[in-house]
Amino acid sequence: MAYGGRADLAFIARELQMEVDQILPASTAAEMLGVLEIHDGEGVATQLGIKVSKSLAKGKKRILREQVPSLEPFSTALALAKENPKGFSIDDLVNRLSSNPDLVEYAENAEKLRELLMDWMIYTELLSYDGNSGLFKLKARKTQFNSST
Numbered sequence: 001m002a003y004g005g006r007a008d009l010a011f012i013a014r015e016l017q018m019e020v021d022q023i024l025p026a027s028t029a030a031e032m033l034g035v036l037e038i039h040d041g042e043g044v045a046t047q048l049g050i051k052v053s054k055s056l057a058k059g060k061k062r063i064l065r066e067q068v069p070s071l072e073p074f075s076t077a078l079a080l081a082k083e084n085p086k087g088f089s090i091d092d093l094v095n096r097l098s099s100n101p102d103l104v105e106y107a108e109n110a111e112k113l114r115e116l117l118m119d120w121m122i123y124t125e126l127l128s129y130d131g132n133s134g135l136f137k138l139k140a141r142k143t144q145f146n147s148s149t
Helices: 009-015 020-032 047-054 057-070 074-083 090-098 110-122
Strands: 006-008 036-039 042-045 127-130 135-138
Touching: 006 009, 009 020, 009 042, 020 036, 020 110, 042 047, 047 057, 057 074, 057 110, 074 090, 074 110, 074 127, 074 135, 090 110, 110 127
Parallel strands: none
Antiparallel strands: 006 042, 036 042, 127 135
C-alpha cells in the first residue's frame, strides 16, 4: 500500500495536481465505506481499506458491494429500486430522502446525488441506469448453473 497506509490529504492533493477541496468528496466517501479514517487532515487506511487495496479489481468490487447497501443514501435507493421494479428517477429518490429529516441533506443537490449513485451503485453493479429514461433499476444478477454430466 502506497505511503504505508497513511498520507496527508494536502500531500495527496498535490500529487494529483488538485486542490484539497477537490479530493474531500472522495475522502469522505472512503471514510463512509469504512476503508479510510481521517484524523487532522491525514488519511489512514483501515484494515478493510488495506484489504481492498491488496485485492484485485473483482475483489475490490465485491468488498464494496457488501459495504455500500448499509450506507445512506444507497440503502434508500436500493429500497426504492426493490419497490419499483420498472425503475426510479433521481426525483423519486430526492422525494423519498426529503421526507426523512435524518436523510434530507442527501436530497439537497439532485445532480450530485445522481453522480453519487452513478459512481458507487453502478460500479458495484447493484443498480443499472438507463440514460434514455433516466431510471435506475436493480441490476439483474447473472446466475451460474452447475450442471452435472
